[in-house]
Every structure is written in C-alpha cells, then in structure tokens.
Amino acid sequence: MESIVFGIGITALAGALATVAGAAENTESDIGSQGDPNSQVQLAPQMGYIHRIFNKAVAGEPPAYGLWIALGAGIAWAFMAMQINPILAIVLGSGIAVFVQGVYATTAYLGRTASLAKFGQPVYVDILKSMTTVTMAHAFVAIFATVTLCHLINAALGHPFPLPLLGIVWGIALGAAGSATGNPFYGKERQYQNQKFGAGVPIAASGNIVRYAEAGERNSLDNGWFSAKLGGPASGVCFGLIVFLELWRTVLFEEIGAGWGAIIIGIIIILVFTVIDRYIEVWARKNYGPYTKPAEEASS
Amino acid sequence: MTVKVEKIEGGIPHTTIMIAGLIASLVFLYLTYANVIMGTEYFAFFGGLATVAALIWGSHTIKHLCSYGIGTGVPSAGMIAFGSGVIAMLFATKYGIAAPIVAVVLAAVIGLILGYLANNVLNMRIPVMIQSLVEMAIIGALVLMGYAAMMTGSFELTSLTTGNVQILGLSLPSYQASFLGGALIATAFMLGAIAIQHPFNACLGPNWTQDRMLMLAAECGFLSMITAAIMSMPLISMSAALVSLFVAIIGWYYTYAKYIELSKRDAAAWLESKPIPDVEGH
Amino acid sequence: MSAIGAKPAAGAAVDTTAMVVGIIILLLVIGATYYLFGSGLAFMALIGIIIGGVLIGFGVHFVPVGGAPAAMGQAPGIATGVAMLAAGAGLAGLFGGAWAAEMGVVVATITGAIGGGLMMAITCMFVNFIYVFGMGIPSASGKVTKDPITGDTQPEFKSQGTEGHGLPFVSYVGGVIGGLFGGAGGTLIYLVLLDLYEEELPAMMNALPAQIVPIAVALAGMFAIGMFLVNAVLAAYNITGTIEGPHDPKFKRFPRAVVASAVASAICGIVAIMIVAV
Incomplete structure (x- = not known):
C-alpha cells in the first residue's frame, strides 16, 4: 500500500513537472518562431514584408527537444556517475544543454536572415541579444522539468531505461505534443491577427504577417506574451496529461x-x-x- | 519527375568534400587507436575531430539531397542517417582495429538498400537519393563511432560496454556506468542527428553560400564536441577529458567567430535597434 | 518545417519491378537468417522486427498531419512533421511497453500500443480544443465531402481560401489508430531484441546475466528508436510529408510503404541480430 501511495505521489509530481515543461516549451518555441509557423516568418520578407520577428529555425520542435532533453539527461547522467548529487547534476546538465540551445538559436537566426539578403531582410543584433536570452530562460525551465521527471521515472518508479534514453523518448514526445497543440494558436491567431477571426488564413494571404504592435514594431517577446495566454498552458496541460495518465495507469493498475x-x-x-x-x-x-x-x- | 529547387553554384564540388570528409574522418578515428598502442587516453579528442570532419561532409550531402525538396523536413534526413548508422556502427565495433572500415562498408550497404527503397519502391525518383542515403548512413556510423571513441578512448565493443565506478576511492568495473550501459549513445545519436541537419536548415534560402554553411557545420561539430567532452569525464581520466574539452572550446570559439563574420558579410544589413526599413509598396 | 516549398511529384503509381526486387531482398534476408542461426531465438527476433517495422510504417499513414499550412488553419491535420509526431507517439508507447516487458510479449506489446494511442488521443483532442475554443474554427476536411465515420458534411465548414482545417472525427480516429500501431511496432522491436540480447550477451561477454541487463536494455532501446525513425521517415517520404488520415487518397499508397518498411527492418534487424549471434 505504501509503495502505491509513494508511486501516486511521484506520478502527480511528474505530471506537474510535465505541465510546466509543456507550457515553457511552447512559449519558447513561439518566441523563436520555431516549428511550422516558422515558414511564414521565412516567407514574409520574400513577399516584401520585412519584419523584426525572431527566426530560430533549429529543427522542428520534436527533434530539437529530443536533443535538448537527451543532452541535459546525458550530462546529468555523467555527473551522477561522478558521484555528484542528482539535483546539482540535473541543474548543471540543463544549464549546459541551454547553452547549446542558445548557440543553435543564434546561428539559426543569423543563417536564415543572411540567406534572405536578396529580399533586404536585415540582421537585427538587438533582436538576437534580447530574444535569445528569453528563449534560453524558457528552455531551461522546460529542460530542467523534463530531465527531473525522467530522473523520477527512472530512480523512483524503477523504469528500466537509463536516463539519456528516457530523455530522448520524452523529449520527442514533449516537442510533438507542444508543437501539435501550440503551433496553430501562434501561427493563425497571432501571426495573422489581421485576418478574419474564426476562419483559416486564406492561402492568398500567406506571408502578410502582422509586423506592428500596440506601440511600435512587433518583436517576438510580444508573441511570447500572447501564446502564454492559451497556447502555452494548453500545451502544458496536454503534455502533463500524457505523462500523468501514462504513469498513473501503470502504477495503479499494472498489477491487476x-x-x-x-x-x-x-x-x-x-x-x-x-x-x-x-x-x-x-x-x-x-x-x-x-x-x-x-x-x-x-x-x- | 522532381524539380530541382536550388542549384549548387561554384564553390568546392561535392565529390571533393565527400572524399576529404571520408578520409579525414577515418584518419582521425585511427589516430584514437594510439590510445591502445601507447596505453593512454589523451588521444581521445581525435574522435571528436573525426565527428567534425564527418559532419562537414554530412551537411553538404544534406544540401545536395534536400535541394530537391523531399516533401518532408530537412531534420528527417538526419534521423534516417543516424537510425541506419547506429546499427552499422555498433556491429562494426566487434571487429577491433578494423571497426571503422567495417562500419563504412556495412553502412554503405544499409544505405544502398534504404536508398533503393526510397527511390524505387516508394517511387520518389530523386537522382541523388541513393548516393545521398549511402553517404548519410556512412556519416551516421562514423559520427557515432567518433563520439564513442572520444567518450571511452577506444572504438572497441568491450570499452563501450565497460566503465568504472569510483566508490570511496576504489575503482570498480561496472557495466552500468558505460557508454552503452548508460545509454550515452542516445545523447550522441541526437547530438549528431541535429548537428548534421542544422547547417543546411539554418542557411537555406536564396543567398545560401557554401563557405558559410560549411563553417556552421564545423561550429555545430565543435559545439557538440564540447558537450561530448563533458560526458566523457566519468568514462576516461579527467585530464584526458579536459584535453578534449580544451580542443573543443578552441575550435568552437574560432568557428563561431568566423561564422558570425561570414553572416555579417552575407547579410543585407547589420542593424542594432533600428526600425523596419521602408520598402516600396508596403 | 523546411522553407523549401516545392513538393516532389512522387506519384501514386506502384513500380512493380521495384516491389518485386524489394520482396526478393526481404526473402533473401529471412532465408539467410534461417540458414545462419536456424529457427531459434534469432530467427524469431528477425520476424518480430519485420512485423514491428511494418506496423510502424503502416501506422504512420493513419496519423493526420498537415505540416506548415495546418499551423495557419490552411489545411487539416496536426501542425507538425509526420515522422516526428509518429515518433513522439510511438516512443511514448515504447516507454510503456518497456516498463511492462516482464509481463510477456503479448501484454507488453498491447501496453505499448495503448501508450501510443493514449498520447495521440490526448494530443488530437487538444488540437481540436485549440482550434475550436482558441481560434473559433470548426473542423473540416478538404479531401472528402462527408466524414466516413459520422457522416457529417464537410465543405460548408471549410473557410474561404483554405483546404480545410482542424481534425474531423475520422482524422482523430486515424491519429489514435496510428498511435496504436506505432506504439505496438516500437515495443515489439524492443522486446524481441531484449530477449535475444539477454540470452546471448552473458556468454559473449563472460558476465552474469544480471550484470548485462543495462547493456541489453540500452542496446535494445537504442535500436528500437533507430529502427522506428528509419521506418517513420520512409513512410513520411511515401506520403510526401502530409496526409489527412485514412480517408485521404494518399492513404492508398500504403502497400509501397509496407514493402519498404519490411525490407528496411529486415536489413537493420539482421545486423542488430548479428551483433550477438556471429
């Protein structure tokens, strides 16, 4: 009985961590215009709409998060193998993974923007500096929460997979759930705020993304603020439910x-x-x- | 049947990059064998250099393949490369000193069959499909072998499966604390799979330039090498891991600075806190 | 996910010669395995891997993915890449299946399937939730006039200038079925490889069976993920990146993917088996 209560406690904690991770993941990717809405940020300059939106095309969210989480988990595993306290190891692992994420984000923005020189899209250094740090902060929350939940599943619930393997599994699942839920909300509702509400964006309007904010010119921080209202939390609840229900049904009912x-x-x-x-x-x-x-x- | 979307203009021809990447990667891998001959672990960092060479070649192969528009994202090409490479690489580690060669040959066979399946059975009809998937499987196997050699000091199966645990100053052999037992290979898999696709994915567009993309490929390789050096700390001696880390950081800093310089050269403008420029008609 | 917009013109035609060649390769690999290792555990492992690979390749065809246009409400389906969404579901299934490994192959495989289906059910529900309550857009298919399951008419709910949006019920069901197949396939590959490695590794490495468990688990897990990705990407190539679900005309291309997945899994499988059996 006690082990079941313990298992349910861990399950609930893992579900809560997953919810935080999902919300942070989606907000991070929307600030970076990662995933499918990226195609519009890429297309806009070609249609003559020069913008100040961050264009961080590392990969789709599932492979990118597969790497960040697997990397955080791998480094945490290495530090734990060196007899470092697990919490410190996970923090250090997530920190180094976030450093890698930040470097990838800057190279992606520079690369994509430089390749659009023909259409006159300039590189904005201030965008690079202010957006990258914000995405790194969100990514740290997502990576730390997910690596911690992987560690809980491995150490407390006794799943046979080692930490890096769990990292790759839940990293890809996190990216898949987050991109599926959050992408349309950012892609349609925010990028195409100027189109009719309650209808898809007509294909003819592609590329005409909103580039001006309430005051001044829109940058991706405005987008993060917007997707934190619904897209982010919904992604969080989605991933949290996946993790929670998957663990819950196994912990409680597998013996039956x-x-x-x-x-x-x-x-x-x-x-x-x-x-x-x-x-x-x-x-x-x-x-x-x-x-x-x-x-x-x-x-x- | 398919329309070629982008042309490769000028620059180093693909064949040159392919041959140079293959030879450099193999030579670096064999240099790690000096560890076995001389009984040290200080040559592990050559494994990391092998991955950088293979990734530079790989980024150009992806460019070659994805310029046809394969219907799904660029990242998926990296996934299939490493999915087929990991199997060839682990099988090859059984063969001791011949491992890198066996990995190349076996990966080529797997890649050939996958290429045939994609091109003919799935009817994709992309002229470079078969050649590209052969190259990608080889690159996947070489990159993973490079990380294995870097993190454990050798590319033989026994050293991949055995590690040491330090308990109260005593060193005990353990299968759990090893490259395979701890599944560090999963992290190496993702490190390579993202690093191989990122250079082309990040640099695609009408103003793609070859030197910038290849510089970014080297940067991704060294960046991944930094993290691989950190993960090698429990598996090889600390001083050897620090040598790898040092080499990786120097290489990363140089290539990152160079890449920013090249981006500055290619960008339309390099602005700090400036508004959107006026474009006619909008 | 990529900015390259041009879709390849890979037609729906079936290249009979290539299919026959593929099947011959498949039979050759199966024959070679039987010849080398007899009808023991290794042979059963190969058969398990081939079945698992086919389940993955077939399952991907059910997963409704719209790619980049779906993120703008321009096309129905889930707004992400098909290979990676299938991988997300399949690996979540593999996670559950690996946990239940000691319960036996049948229970563990079904557990894995349910894990994948559960992930897709929650994700697809949230996709519709966001479309309806976040964006005020009802679901509409662009490929059929009537939902084959519920009989709901579709075209009048399609907003102007788009190919449809959201997940009609048939796409939702397709997503869950895709998750079920993917989870079952990934778990099956893992289980047969785990059995084989736990059997063969102790003798090969001169170690006690309990000692090699981490190696066997990590090897089998890594190979299961690798083969999953290979099969999912091949299937994604077959449908050129996007599909609406089982009612989409592209779904009829699945025989090609089944052959391709079977051959690819056989090739990868025989190498994975030879690691311990040669």
Missing part, C-alpha cells in the same frame, strides 16, 4: 490481471478523450455554423 488492468484503463481513457473530442467538434459545428450554405456543397 497480470498487466491487463493497465490496458483496460488505457482503453477507457482513450474512449473518454474520444467522446470529449466528438463533443467539441459537434459543439463547434452547431455554434459556429457553416461558412456557406450547404446547397453549395456540390460546387465545391
């Missing part, structure tokens, strides 16, 4: 029915989410209504 307990609970959770998803979809169809009359169906 020689493993089948966890499987049945997993199926039930999937069905619950399916019902929620269907409810959201139908709710939207009812309340937002069709854009055109159904009669035009045949012509489109």
